[in-house]
Amino acid sequence: MKIYCARHSGFCFGVKRAIRMAMDAMQKYKSVYSLGPLIHNRDFVAELEKKGIRIIEDINELKNSDYTVIIRSHGIKPTILAKLKKKGVNIIDATCPKVRRAQLYVEKLKQEGYFVVIVGEKDHPEVRGLLGYAGENSAIYSEGIELKHRKIGVVPQTTLDFEHFYHAVKTLLPKVTEMKIYNTICDETILRIKEALAIARKVDIMLVIGGKNSANTTRLYQICKSFKPAYHIESVKDIKKNWFKGVKRVGITAGASTPDEQIAKVVNYLKNIKT
Ligand code: SF4
CATH class of the missing domain: 3.40.1010.20 (4-hydroxy-3-methylbut-2-enyl diphosphate reductase, catalytic domain)
Known part of the structure; x- marks a missing residue:
């Protein structure tokens, strides 16, 4: 089975930047919180939590001005930013430029x-x-x-x-x-969709990897699905062998919050499938 994996897939510039900023904050500060999950990927967010980045949904949970708060790549409302400033917490603003x-x-x-x-x-x-x-x-x-x-x-x-x-x-x-x-549509979005479409046209089925809670992954999946049979998977665990009966070409793409390792695991798994 031939595998076509999109070059424009996985973490985008804004997500990579936010993760880098969060990692730096972890090294420098004691109590680091992310306002909402840093990215829309459950496994990766669980890893970050193990490393010590705690998630809060409401800034009222911040009781201490010693805390460090990361604003994720999606950005926040100006009123919430003003409230954070008023609380005196250390703000790491990872809003994508x-x-x-x-x-x-x-x-x-x-x-x-x-x-x-x-x-x-x-x-x-x-x-x-x-x-x-x-x-x-x-x-x-x-x-x-x-x-x-x-x-x-x-x-x-x-x-x-x-x-x-x-x-x-x-x-x-x-x-x-x-x-x-x-x-304001981001270039990365355009390239990702264009490439996913080009791949979908030449394969028998498409796999779209990313969190079910990731809007851009879901959109990639819907676009691919309108051309070819497609499956939205969060990780290699979601793959069913019977999808590949008689399949000669499979395409892979991934959302902006999908780590490279998750994509690599899917590619490796597919390499060992007999159709
Ligand atoms: S605008 Fe969104 S998709 Fe584009 S680089 Fe920034 S975070 Fe990623």
Whole structure:
């Protein structure tokens, strides 16, 4: 069986940077907390916890100003950042610079009087953070969105796929008189989707590796699935041998929060499968 593994897969720049910053913090400080899991990968987060990085969901859990808090690559709302500063804790801001750029665009649109529409998943931490910068005059895009404003600014989540973004812009355009768009979709997302599609076209089945709680992995899986039979797996343990009956070519891609070791384990496992 021939294996095609995407070059653009696994940890992205922003995730690598956040992990590096968290590791450095561990060396330097005593009580290190991450505001939400550092990445959307259960096994990796469990490893980090073993190393001493504790996860908190609510900043009220921080009782001591000696604590160090890591803001993950998705970023946070400005109001939460202000509260953290007020608490006097040591803040390690690992917000990905590309997410930060999106936050600044949202802030600019708000200041210029635009009604801000964020295109992305409503429960995703990055989207919640962006909405925080947009203030009350904002909404998350949905198919039947009702706009009370005719002058809007549109910003996508950094890991959104272009098709989804085009569709949103096309739907919004007839409803407004003015639309200002900032394209904040990250290059890594674009390359990842392009390569996954190119591989999906030439193989019999696709395996997409990454946390079930990872939005970008789930999107990669859905995109691959629309071309070929595809399976979303978290690790090698999820693979079933009967998927490979008669399969001559298998493709592999992985989300932005999938460690290289998890990808390598899947590749090794597949190399030893007889079809
Ligand atoms: S996908 Fe892009 S924007 Fe998001 S964390 Fe990774 S590098 Fe940053």
